[in-house]
Amino acid sequence: MTSNGREDETRMRLLDAAGEIFSCKGFHAATVREITKAAQANVAAIHYHFGSKDRLYQAVLxxxxxxxxxxxxxxxxxxxxxxxxxxxxxxxxxxxxxxxxxxxxxxxxxxxxxxxxxxxxxxxxxxxxxxxxxxxxxxxxxxxxxxxxxxxxxxxxxxxxxxxxxxxxxxxxxxxxxxxxxxxxxxxxxxxxxxxxxxxxxxxxxxxxxxxxxxxxxxxxxxxxx
Known part of the structure; x- marks a missing residue:
């Protein structure tokens, strides 16, 4: 798999994991650490792919x-x-x-x-x-x-x-x-x-x-x- 393919796969895992966690706990209670853990990504992945937790939330919606x-x-x-x-x-x-x-x-x-x-x-x-x-x-x-x-x-x-x-x-x-x-x-x-x-x-x-x-x-x- 190419590096772009791996990045796209990580991005989709983050979106899916964040959607599930945001829907259960809300934006404020959800943490970057638990989202990245559920997505099997490192803690810097959200900043790399979306810039911030706030922008991740918008992307999820x-x-x-x-x-x-x-x-x-x-x-x-x-x-x-x-x-x-x-x-x-x-x-x-x-x-x-x-x-x-x-x-x-x-x-x-x-x-x-x-x-x-x-x-x-x-x-x-x-x-x-x-x-x-x-x-x-x-x-x-x-x-x-x-x-x-x-x-x-x-x-x-x-x-x-x-x-x-x-x-x-x-x-x-x-x-x-x-x-x-x-x-x-x-x-x-x-x-x-x-x-x-x-x-x-x-x-x-x-x-x-x-x-x-x-x-x-x-x-x-x-x-x-x-």
Missing amino acids: EHAHIEALRRYPPEMGARGDAPAAVRLFAYVRALLLRLDDKGRHAWLFRLMAREMAEPSPHLAAVVERCLAPANAVLRAIVAELLGPAADPLTVARCAQSVVGQCRHFSIDRPVLSRLNPECDPGQGGIDAVARHITRFSLAALAGYAACDETVLQLEPHTGESS
Whole structure:
């Protein structure tokens, strides 16, 4: 193996080891020594390959997201000129596959849960470089389904609602299985869940404009008894 090949292999071992440790212990509690030990590298390797523990953390976040999107891209094989409903199913299925991935980067969503609870300065860069491009694909699909009259805020909220369903079915499955023991929410596998979320979302988007806000004009609840 060439020296460059060995360096690349060491770099990948550091990324994998750091991702696992950061996701379990958090950035501050994780130490350079335990990361390099887990990666079977010397203690100077992090400085050599990344410059600092801080920059290693950013590299871990970006690398895992980029790899997940490479394996399960938002288009998931659907052509750009395919009907919007087909592209929505492809997007939902790809997102569910990323959320359910138990492979090499299974720690990614534990790490992102920590980021949601305690955002680091690197979250903005990860959103901009990794998450925003995929989200733009979903917003374009949703905008097409809603029609030209939909404003950007409505498009964004509807896109967020699609993602919310995916995260709920995947991340909250242990709770859902106990709430509905007679009906496993994951029954039929990821494709079945993806079809359900897509059908539900298509129906909601089709009826969104018809559901005038006057229907929702309820008396505000003040918390005071009459």
